[in-house]
């Protein structure tokens with residue numbers, strides 16, 4: 001997606017921000033565009049407070065003068081704006097391409113509303129073409145991976161589970177100090193069943209299926225913006 005399209009969906013989402021709001025700030029290149037636009041509005045006098053979903057977003061938002069808090073001081077938020085890797089029917093999302101899925105899900109769940117910003121290419125009929133990020137505890141990786149393969153097989157899903165690598169070739173570490181397995185299932189016809197099954201595996205911290213969290217998606221096409229609802 002071009003930066004221009006990212007900016008246009010971010011701009012449309014900015015229209016939902018009101019003075020005094022407590023905002024969840026997403027992670028990724030599209031969320032960055034939103035944070036930059038928000039920073040400009042804050043510099044012009046808008047009074048909002050943000051809870052970032054990653055160290056990366058905290059650094060960007062902080063550098064732009066956006067007042068930041070945590071969910072400890074602000075346990076309930078008005079609105080979260082975040083990107084997505086896939087947007088499926090009912091606004092079921094796949095997230096975590098940027099590795100921030102755990103904090104993103106915690107922040108989205110603490111928010112009264114979540115607006116997804118994306119370009120049209122992220123909208124899919126069936127999620128799963130984008131490898132599903134599954135955040136796991138490093139301890140017991142082999143055992144956790146086997147359990148994921150088995151519950152997936154029970155649901156008719158198969159595909160490689162790739163341990164995400166960092167730039168240095170070592171396993172990628174999330175902000176929480178966990179690993180990510182990227183599961184290439186290609187098609188996930190029943191995301192709810194997979195989400196429920198993954199939640200039963202002790203070594204799985206979270207997964208990138210966001211179900212029932214997004215309240216709207218602002219999707220930028222080449223020359224128009226569309227708002228989708230669950």
Ligand SMILES: O=C(CO)[C@H](O)[C@H](O)COP(=O)(O)O
Pocket residue numbers: 026027028029030031082083084085094095096097098099100101104
């Ligand atoms: O889930 C995410 C980060 O964990 C991002 O929202 C997702 O990867 C989309 O990123 P981008 O806007 O760069 O395409």
